[in-house]
Amino acid sequence: MDTIWIKVIETGKTVEVGRSAGNGMISSGHAVQVSRPEETFGQDSGVEDSGVEDSTDDGEVEE
Secondary structure: OOOEEOOOOOOOOOOEEEHHHHHHHOOOOOEEOOOOOOHHHOOOOOOOOOHHHHHHHHOOOOO
């Protein structure tokens, strides 16, 4: 699958997403494309390509 790295504006998190999803978020102003984080070079990033999900740790879903 073709993927890109983006930084989500609202959360500040850098994630790997599918190119189509990433381009949609970039064009809508919710994200900017960034380089792959250096700490992931040569390693499995562990990021699933499941789109962007709510990353709050309290179990509550933001609306």
